[in-house]
Amino acid sequence: MSELDSLTCRRIVMLSPLRFVRAFDGSLEQLSPIRDFVGETVRLLGGNEDDAFAAELATDEAATNVFHHAFENLRGRITLTLWRQENKLVIQMHYYGKSFDPSLIPEPDLKLPLAERPIGGMGMYIMRQLMDEVRFEFDAVNGNVLTMRRILNLSERYGFMELSVERPAPDAAVVHISGSVDGSNYKQLISQAETLHAEGVNRIVLEVSGCEYMSSSGLVALNAITKLLRGERMPDTEDGWAVLKTLDDARVGQSKAQLALVNPTPRVDRVLDLAGLKNLVPIYPDTKAALAAMA
Amino acid sequence: MELSTKSKGSVQIVSINGSLDALTAPELADALAAELRGGRARLVADLSGLEYTSSAGLRVLLNNVKDARSQGGDLRLAGVQPNVKKVLDLSGFMSIMKSYADVDAAVASFAE
Numbered sequence: 588m589s590e591l592d593s594l595t596c597r598r599i600v601m602l603s604p605l606r607f608v609r610a611f612d613g614s615l616e617q618l619s620p621i622r623d624f625v626g627e628t629v630r631l632l633g634g635n636e637d638d639a640f641a642a643e644l645a646t647d648e649a650a651t652n653v654f655h656h657a658f659e660n661l662r663g664r665i666t667l668t669l670w671r672q673e674n675k676l677v678i679q680m681h682y683y684g685k686s687f688d689p690s691l692i693p694e695p696d697l698k699l700p701l702a703e704r705p706i707g708g709m710g711m712y713i714m715r716q717l718m719d720e721v722r723f724e725f726d727a728v729n730g731n732v733l734t735m736r737r738i739l740n741l742s743e744r745y746g747f748m749e750l751s752v753e754r755p756a757p758d759a760a761v762v763h764i765s766g767s768v769d770g771s772n773y774k775q776l777i778s779q780a781e782t783l784h785a786e787g788v789n790r791i792v793l794e795v796s797g798c799e800y801m802s803s804s805g806l807v808a809l810n811a812i813t814k815l816l817r818g819e820r821m822p823d824t825e826d827g828w829a830v831l832k833t834l835d836d837a838r839v840g841q842s843k844a845q846l847a848l849v850n851p852t853p854r855v856d857r858v859l860d861l862a863g864l865k866n867l868v869p870i871y872p873d874t875k876a877a878l879a880a881m882a
Numbered sequence: 883m884e885l886s887t888k889s890k891g892s893v894q895i896v897s898i899n900g901s902l903d904a905l906t907a908p909e910l911a912d913a914l915a916a917e918l919r920g921g922r923a924r925l926v927a928d929l930s931g932l933e934y935t936s937s938a939g940l941r942v943l944l945n946n947v948k949d950a951r952s953q954g955g956d957l958r959l960a961g962v963q964p965n966v967k968k969v970l971d972l973s974g975f976m977s978i979m980k981s982y983a984d985v986d987a988a989v990a991s992f993a994e
Contacts, residue, residue: 615904615905618904618905618936619901619903622903640965640968644969647903647904647936648937651903651936651937651938654904695973695974697973697974697977698974709940709941710936710937713936713972
């Protein structure tokens with residue numbers, strides 16, 4: 588990882604709790620300033636050019652619809668709030684105006700021949716294509732809120748990982764991992780486990796739904812943490828892949844698992860499968876099931 | 883957005899520069915409608931200077947490609963830039979409209 592990347596990474600982590608808020612008049616003249624604000628903010632929050640473009644276009648489409656349909660002939664205002672929630676970009680649009688039922692907006696049939704193509708209906712379709720989530724909440728008193736989320740592929744570009752820890756019981760911890768676990772940060776994961784172990788934790792659930800990528804270093808960390816929780820000597824993680832072979836296979840399945848994974852993405856799941864780690868570290872659909880199985 | 887129109891033989895070339903959105907799309911709609919009203923139905927939209935379009939721009943293109951074809955002509959695209967191509971791809975427009983690398987190729991296509 589280059590110096591610039593780690594600086595960018597730090598900037599993103601620092602900025603992550605910030606919310607960028609700006610209000611705009613409900614007129615079509617504001618579409619271009621809205622796009623500029625959204626694009627600039629998404630780049631600040633760690634998005635790349637694809638993310639900035641997707642956010643600009645989706646917000647443009649959403650604002651155009653609100654100006655045309657929700658405000659009708661009245662001059663309304665929209666307030667845009669953007670922030671990053673772990674690896675997700677969140678764009679929220681707040682406004683007062685007419686509500687509608689999003690489920691009644693038909694999806695355009697892109698295969699229809701030209702003459703039968705309806706004009707319009709494309710804005711909502713584009714929003715849904717560009718965003719991972721598009722949700723409307725209508726409230727005549729407090730205003731309507733449109734929330735759009737897009738998963739930013741931060742880890743591949745910046746190689747960073749975020750850990751957050753919950754302690755559901757004195758001897759148990761749930762560690763949420765988002766981003767990527769790779770050679771630059773796997774030791775951070777191990778030392779987090781060591782800290783918890785020193786505090787009396789002997790059951791650790793790694794909740795990895797937000798982990799987009801796990802390299803072999805991540806697997807080494809899983810191995811080291813398994814040994815730590817079993818009270819065995821920690822392997823020298825500098826040995827890399829060789830460490831994966833050091834677990835006493837005879838013990839697998841005999842002792843109660845003290846490390847479990849919850850909700851891996853298909854990509855991480857494949858890595859675990861390939862490395863044969865699924866026999867070693869059980870996988871559960873949710874943290875509750877994982878904690879119960881290890882109790 | 884800035885528009886300029888010139889002709890090459892029987893083909894009208896409408897150059898669209900800047901950004902197409904709900905604010906600027908009506909101006910393009912007027913310009914294309916004027917060509918079609920004047921019986922000039924062989925149209926090339928030069929998009930080499932168009933950096934951005936929302937669905938408002940697509941709507942104008944879709945309307946006019948229908949009208950141009952019904953008059954025996956066509957509206958063809960030239961020099962589509964990456965961000966505009968993404969929107970055309972997303973909406974399935976690339977299968978409806980003919981697109982060429984540059985204006986010369988688009989103009990020449992009408993002679994075929």
